[in-house]
Amino acid sequence: MSENVTSNPRSLGAVWRRLPVVHQLRQSVGLQRGMLVAGLVITGIFLLTAIFAPLLAPYSFNQLRDDAGRFSPQEPPSAKHLLGTTVGGFDVLSRVIWGSQTALLVIVFAVLLSIFAGILLGLVSGYLGGWVDRVLVVIADAVYAFPTLLLAIVAAIVITGGESDLLGGVLAASISITVVFVPQYFRVIRAEAVRVKSEAFVESAKVVGARAPRIMFRHVLRNSTRTLPLIFTLNSSEAILTLAGLGFLGFGIEPTQAAEWGYDLNKSLSDVTAGIWWTSVFPGLAIVLVVLGITLIGESLNDLADPRLRARRRRRGSTAADAAAAAAPATIETEGAR
Amino acid sequence: MSSNTVSGPTADAAVDIRDLDVVFTTDGGDVHAVDHVSLQVAPGEVLAIVGESGSGKTVTARTILGLLPETATAQGAVVLRGTDVLTASPARLQQLRGADAAMVFQEPSTALNPVYTVGWQIAEGLRAHGGVGKAEARTRAIDILRRVGIPEPEKRIDYYPHQFSGGQKQRVIIAMALVLDPAVIVADEPTTALDVTVQAEILDLLRRCRDEFGTAIVLITHNMGVVADLADRVMVMYRGETVETAPVRELFANPQADYTKTLLAAVPKLEIVDRAQPEPGEPLVRAKDLVIEYPGRLGRRGFTAVDGVSFDLGPGEVLGLVGESGSGKTTIGRAIAGLTKVTGGSLDVLGVEMNGMRERDFRPHRKDIGFVFQDPATSFNPLLTIAQCVAEPLIVHGVARDANAARGRVDELMEAVQLPRAYGDRFPHELSGGQRQRASLARALALDPKLLIADEPTSALDVSVQARVLELFAELQERFGFASLFITHDLAVVDQLAHRVVVLHHGKVAEQGRAAEVLGSPQDPYTRRLLASLPVPDPVRQAERREERRATMAAGADPDAEAASA
The missing domain is CATH 3.40.50.300 (P-loop containing nucleotide triphosphate hydrolases)
Structure with a gap:
């Protein structure tokens, strides 16, 4: 909340600098900047891969033959199959690339489904309080007690009836993740709303005569969302892990419908003992990298959001007059003398 | 020494x-x-x-x-x-x-x-x-x-x-x-x-x-x-x-x-000026045996913050509400603004009985009440510009459709509180404490209220800034003629503004009357002690006052200075 917006806050550049992530990137220094940039680069590659999968992948995710005939199974990396083929005869590179698309879809669905419900419930619960609040908190706590993966399996069976196509599999994973994430968003927004509602500017709106919905959406909501980018990133990585877990347990998406890293890992289990490493290493690496990238962003956003953890640029050697001139207006804000 | x-x-x-x-x-x-x-x-x-x-x-x-x-x-x-x-x-x-x-x-x-x-x-x-x-x-x-x-x-x-x-x-x-x-x-x-x-x-x-x-x-x-x-x-x-x-x-x-x-x-000093009292009229606020209790936890008795307080606030009058922390002064101000529930007695605000008030009945009267909060740092939504914040009451009461439509009126208000118009486009954190408190005054005055409640508006400010804000307040009060409930713990501030003073002590009225009388010749021992404790910014006189105070204390006028503990 203490962004140092200089001269003209209305200009486009200033708006751009105030955006989450962009703002933090400009603010960060040293190791924290390194972490954030690494996270952003990995995540950027992931996003690009997902979007341009049809162009990047040499074959389709369910392609078993080309003009030259059927792919032989468990073939080691070669010029034709850069990362080899799986036991079912799929091209590993293509499966890994197409898999990123499935992963992205799950993130988008899961977060979209949970973020709106979570924010709305949290806002209402935190601002209105009373019995609505108590009931919602109890429900949220009960949901917390559920094991995510079990819930996901149940959701997968209910939604797809065992036959998994792309949309069914993605939805199953997303919905189960949603059920678990809604309480998280709910909790965070509720806590913030409770804090913000006792601030003087909310009381001031009340005294002015503003009605509850106006206060909630104009004054409380926008001041309660500062931790969202953080949970967003952490939840995204959890979503990927849940999807992979589902696939690994056999409740994922059929290989003919879409590529999915967890499923490929499952199928490569027997290969590991036979010395066939390429079928398991690459999907596994993809999962690790994407989760790592997103988590790096989340962690560094977390550090940057906390002024006590945030590293700052040290500008030694500037003259006293420079510093005084640069700092004059900010002095009042920095020293809490009283 | x-x-x-x-x-x-x-x-x-x-x-x-x-x-x-x-x-x-x-x-x-x-x-x-x-x-x-x-x-x-x-x-x-x-x-x-x-x-x-x-x-x-x-x-x-x-x-x-x-x-x-x-x-x-x-x-x-x-x-x-x-x-x-x-x-x-x-x-x-x-x-x-x-x-x-x-x-x-x-x-x-x-x-x-x-x-x-x-x-x-x-x-x-x-x-x-x-x-x-x-x-x-x-x-x-x-x-x-x-x-x-x-x-x-x-x-x-x-x-x-x-x-x-x-x-x-x-x-x-x-x-x-x-x-x-x-x-x-x-x-x-x-x-x-x-x-x-x-x-x-x-x-x-x-x-x-x-x-x-x-x-x-x-x-x-x-x-x-x-x-x-x-x-x-x-x-x-x-x-x-x-x-x-x-x-x-x-x-x-x-x-x-x-x-x-x-x-x-x-530095504000006690000068004790007898101001001309405003024309008496039908009171805007009338408290009679007002009781405000905060509910206790299950099985515990509640805390009585205000206990049988009676006072009137006439049109165009500045009433200083003075007391130490825990005296119930802020609670009374909040009750008048409808932020705290009245639990007993009667509190009549602009013809509405606040004891058992329903928000729906009181809302139309809200445009006649302005409120200035203590801490200028938190009383503005940090994500809205100053102009948007000041326009808020105008939008809520349907005077203007949105912040842009209200801009003309906002500029007038900014001028009234001596802020440059361009400050309307700034965000609250880009203003100093004194400037924010001016903007807060502008927001409170946006709908030309009959009553302004000011809850310690200057206690978070530096002395030099406080002096200018108080001057501005006095000037605006004269110009717009609103009645004001001025809540403060600082007797010197009350002395500068108030026509009448109510001194609160542990939720009860210790003394009330014309400012010059209460501060000049206090009758109640608590008011006297309060005045004697106020250090004056003059080392020679303060040394004398300290001796006087010691004498008063020795005479046994120290009933509960430290009795709040177990």
Whole structure:
């Protein structure tokens, strides 16, 4: 909340600098900047891969033959199959690339489904309080007690009836993740709303005569969302892990419908003992990298959001007059003398 | 009074700061908090560092204990008993802290750990410096508690912090500071969080520390009355630089620097002017036997914040509501604005009975009430511009469709409170405290209300800023003719504005009447005590008043100064 917006806050550049992530990137220094940039680069590659999968992948995710005939199974990396083929005869590179698309879809669905419900419930619960609040908190706590993966399996069976196509599999994973994430968003927004509602500017709106919905959406909501980018990133990585877990347990998406890293890992289990490493290493690496990238962003956003953890640029050697001139207006804000 | 002859660098100074320079690294670039400041404090001397917020007074004093955050870089020398604190190793610093220099904090309720007894916390300092047995530590803790004026120290040593009143907690903290007999105590706004009557007692105690223990005290404060009461020598700071250093009488009698002169001129003084009372009319607010209770936890009785208060507020009248913390003054203001429920008696606001009021019935009347909050930092939505914030009441009551449509009226209001129009496009954090409080006034006046409730609008501001905001308030009141409930703990502020005064004490009215009468010739013993405790910014007169007050106290007019505890 203490962004140092200089001269003209209305200009486009200033708006751009105030955006989450962009703002933090400009603010960060040293190791924290390194972490954030690494996270952003990995995540950027992931996003690009997902979007341009049809162009990047040499074959389709369910392609078993080309003009030259059927792919032989468990073939080691070669010029034709850069990362080899799986036991079912799929091209590993293509499966890994197409898999990123499935992963992205799950993130988008899961977060979209949970973020709106979570924010709305949290806002209402935190601002209105009373019995609505108590009931919602109890429900949220009960949901917390559920094991995510079990819930996901149940959701997968209910939604797809065992036959998994792309949309069914993605939805199953997303919905189960949603059920678990809604309480998280709910909790965070509720806590913030409770804090913000006792601030003087909310009381001031009340005294002015503003009605509850106006206060909630104009004054409380926008001041309660500062931790969202953080949970967003952490939840995204959890979503990927849940999807992979589902696939690994056999409740994922059929290989003919879409590529999915967890499923490929499952199928490569027997290969590991036979010395066939390429079928398991690459999907596994993809999962690790994407989760790592997103988590790096989340962690560094977390550090940057906390002024006590945030590293700052040290500008030694500037003259006293420079510093005084640069700092004059900010002095009042920095020293809490009283 | 002790003499104040010591000045200039001496070898036996308790603290010797030479050419101190502190730079903070912040998100907005480097901040030069302290700019080549030098000072010496002799043993048994009280040096007051005065300045507005941001003047670097706290940072300067904190360097004495080596208490600077990691983002700060300090240059120069801070010599404490022959050791330079700035270059001392962490182990040496640990030895110095407590034994050679100690600190008294502003907020006594947060400086004590609530889960340990005060005896344990005092002994903690003794243990840290070693060589003290359990029994001896306890004896010394009891002894020091007695010397700072805690009654029955043998028993109360085993009490927890919450069992003491605010003033007593500050005494315990002073005891913790004194227990190792340090050369210097740094007192950072030691009385700011306390009520005036308690403040006077803590100042007495600090004076005794100096006289009995021979401790040097570095007193950081923004309150000129406190300076006049306690200090031997005064250093005035502004934006990290020393403006002036002088013995206290000289500084008040004959300030040299222009900044010191303006600072002293801005301090509100009790002058007791009898203002012309406004035309009497149908009262806007009428409280009769008003009772406000805060509900207790299950099975516990609630807390009665306001207990049978009656008063009237006529049109065009400024009513000062005065009292110490816990007197119920803010609660009354909030009840009038409909923020707190009335539980008994009757409170009539603009013809609506607030006891059992429904929000729907009161909402149309809200446009006739303006409210100015205490803390200008939090009373604006940080994500809206000032113009949007000021336009909010206009939009809510349908006068304007959106912030752009209201801009004309907003500009008028900004002009009325003497803010440049362009400030409307700024965000709240880009304004200073005084500017924000002006904007807050503009927002309160947006709908031309009949009644303005001001809840300590200037207590978070620096004195010079406070003076200008109060002037503006008086001017606007005259121009728009609104009635006002002015809530404050500062009698001098009331004296500048109010037509009539209500003095509250523990939720009851102690005294009410015309401002000149109540402040000029108070009838109630509590009002008298309140007036006597108010330190005046004049060391000579303050010394006289202190004697007078001591005489009043000795005569037995001290019914409940410290009775709030268990």
